[in-house]
Amino acid sequence: MPILDNKAYQKQLRTWIGDPALTFDLLYSASRDGCNGQAFHSKCNNQGPTVSVGQNSAGYVIGGYTSIAWTSSGSYINDDRSFLFQLLPNMVKFALNGYEDYVYDNANYGPTFGGDHDLLFISNSYNKSGAYFNTNGYSSIGNTYNTNGYNAQTFTGNNKAYLDIEVYAVKQGNLEDELYEKDKPWRKTDINDWSNKTKDKIFDELVSYSTPSPAKVPAARLLLVGSVGAGKSSFFNTVRSVWKGKVRSQAATGTAPQSLTTKYRVYAIQGGHQTPAFRLCDTMGLEEDQGLDVVDMSYVLDGHVPNHFQFNPAVRITRKSPGFVKDPGLADVIHCVTLVIDGSTYKVMPPKVKDRLLAIRTLARGRDIPVHVVLTKVDKVCKDVAEDPSVIFHSRLIEKKVKEISDAFGIQSNHVHPVRNYESETSVDPRLDILTLNALRQMTGSAEDYIEDQLDDMEEETDTQMSKINIKS
Ligand SMILES: Nc1nc2c(ncn2[C@@H]2O[C@H](COP(=O)(O)OP(=O)(O)OP(=O)(O)O)[C@@H](O)[C@H]2O)c(=O)[nH]1
Numbered sequence: 001m002p003i004l005d006n007k008a009y010q011k012q013l014r015t016w017i018g019d020p021a022l023t024f025d026l027l028y029s030a031s032r033d034g035c036n037g038q039a040f041h042s043k044c045n046n047q048g049p050t051v052s053v054g055q056n057s058a059g060y061v062i063g064g065y066t067s068i069a070w071t072s073s074g075s076y077i078n079d080d081r082s083f084l085f086q087l088l089p090n091m092v093k094f095a096l097n098g099y100e101d102y103v104y105d106n107a108n109y110g111p112t113f114g115g116d117h118d119l120l121f122i123s124n125s126y127n128k129s130g131a132y133f134n135t136n137g138y139s140s141i142g143n144t145y146n147t148n149g150y151n152a153q154t155f156t157g158n159n160k161a162y163l164d165i166e167v168y169a170v171k172q173g174n175l176e177d178e179l180y181e182k183d184k185p186w187r188k189t190d191i192n193d194w195s196n197k198t199k200d201k202i203f204d205e206l207v208s209y210s211t212p213s214p215a216k217v218p219a220a221r222l223l224l225v226g227s228v229g230a231g232k233s234s235f236f237n238t239v240r241s242v243w244k245g246k247v248r249s250q251a252a253t254g255t256a257p258q259s260l261t262t263k264y265r266v267y268a269i270q271g272g273h274q275t276p277a278f279r280l281c282d283t284m285g286l287e288e289d290q291g292l293d294v295v296d297m298s299y300v301l302d303g304h305v306p307n308h309f310q311f312n313p314a315v316r317i318t319r320k321s322p323g324f325v326k327d328p329g330l331a332d333v334i335h336c337v338t339l340v341i342d343g344s345t346y347k348v349m350p351p352k353v354k355d356r357l358l359a360i361r362t363l364a365r366g367r368d369i370p371v372h373v374v375l376t377k378v379d380k381v382c383k384d385v386a387e388d389p390s391v392i393f394h395s396r397l398i399e400k401k402v403k404e405i406s407d408a409f410g411i412q413s414n415h416v417h418p419v420r421n422y423e424s425e426t427s428v429d430p431r432l433d434i435l436t437l438n439a440l441r442q443m444t445g446s447a448e449d450y451i452e453d454q455l456d457d458m459e460e461e462t463d464t465q466m467s468k469i470n471i472k473s
């Protein structure tokens with residue numbers, strides 16, 4: 001049985017390498033392909049990152065990782081991501097200690113690590129005698145890699161009789177059914193159960209939400225922007241469904257090459273309950289060569305664009321546009337920008353659309369407006385989440401997607417909220433409601449901070465003006 005069939009070994013290696021979605025494909029096995037450098041290089045050269053691992057007759061399982069492909073270059077490869085490890089008897093990583101000569105890529109050697117060789121499996125050709133290859137392997141750990149208090153004896157058992165030496169290609173894999181353990185979510189939240197009780201708790205928080213000055217700013221304005229079909233209108237419909245307790249579709253949704261939403265809509269959430277003190281502002285989808293551009297977006301952010309404004313992809317918004325709000329106040333501006341991103345198609349988002357989203361983020365930042373991301377269609381990203389949305393904070397695939405988007409847009413990862421909109425459901429589900437409400441709670445919280453800061457600034461300005469008047473008089 002290949003050594004890395006052991007799931008615990010795989011899990012540990014993924015953690016050490018730092019990517020939860022890695023797979024290990026067997027490239028080379030000394031037992032199968034021959035125990036010599038040529039056989040190893042013929043199977044492993046130009047195969048990208050690899051893990052090499054051996055099991056010896058003393059029962060030690062040891063090896064090394066390199067992120068750079070073997071090529072039989074005859075020289076040292078300076079790979080600052082390489083490391084050595086022991087998987088049995090203990091799980092220990094030996095990281096680089098700062099000295100160079102990380103990986104030795106000699107055509108006549110097996111996988112070899114470190115100057116003077118912190119780990120060498122073979123530099124000759126061997127046949128099995130009994131169950132083992134009696135090799136010339138050795139370890140002088142501590143040259144290039146940290147010893148962690150280990151020595152050749154405790155690292156390899158000072159044993160060079162290998163049952164097998166194997167090398168695996170380390171590849172990006174699909175972890176659809178890989179969930180973190182129950183008590184180890186990738187994000188810590190206060191959602192301990194996914195029942196109506198939790199939903200009601202967050203719902204009540206949002207119902208009693210108010211801006212720092214309801215007289216000056218009756219409601220926080222949360223702007224939804226994103227590419228065509230990202231799920232902006234569906235997010236609004238989902239929020240409305242939560243309020244109604246029934247699946248509702250007020251805003252038109254669907255799939256079309258061009259944006260289905262063509263009007264700017266500032267939606268208040270109406271339902272059997274009090275209208276909450278936030279508004280969702282739905283916009284037209286961003287497209288590569290048409291749709292909202294940066295100037296249009298500045299007008300939207302600054303509160304110049306009236307509710308029901310009819311976007312015209314071919315005509316830019318100007319001060320002469322119908323209904324243009326000439327002198328908007330703090331109540332009219334956007335208080336939180338939410339980029340709505342389809343998790344299932346993010347990888348193929350056209351670069352121009354991504355650039356537009358980045359430009360909007362920059363516009364918002366320039367105005368100190370907080371930026372969040374609502375990551376939609378998580379059911380299409382991870383099938384475990386499709387079956388049971390309550391495992392969302394345990395899904396490695398969702399974690400990875402959140403990280404990818406947080407990195408790509410420079411947005412802190414706890415501002416990226418994975419959600420699942422209602423689309424074909426006929427009845428509400430507390431698990432979907434909780435995700436939606438949780439996202440809204442974060443967005444309204446940030447909007448509150450923004451409004452507070454703006455009010456402080458305005459107060460300061462008034463104070464300065466007053467003191468100027470006092471000085472004059
Ligand atoms: N599976 C799944 N489908 C979704 C989700 N959210 C939205 N959809 C579907 O995606 C499609 C597009 O959604 P919309 O809400 O119309 O997207 P939009 O961003 O408003 O698009 P435009 O207004 O055209 O720019 C619809 O068919 C929705 O049913 C989700 O979380 N999961």
Ligand SMILES: [Mg+2]
Pocket residue numbers: 232233234252253260261283
């Ligand atoms: Mg829409």
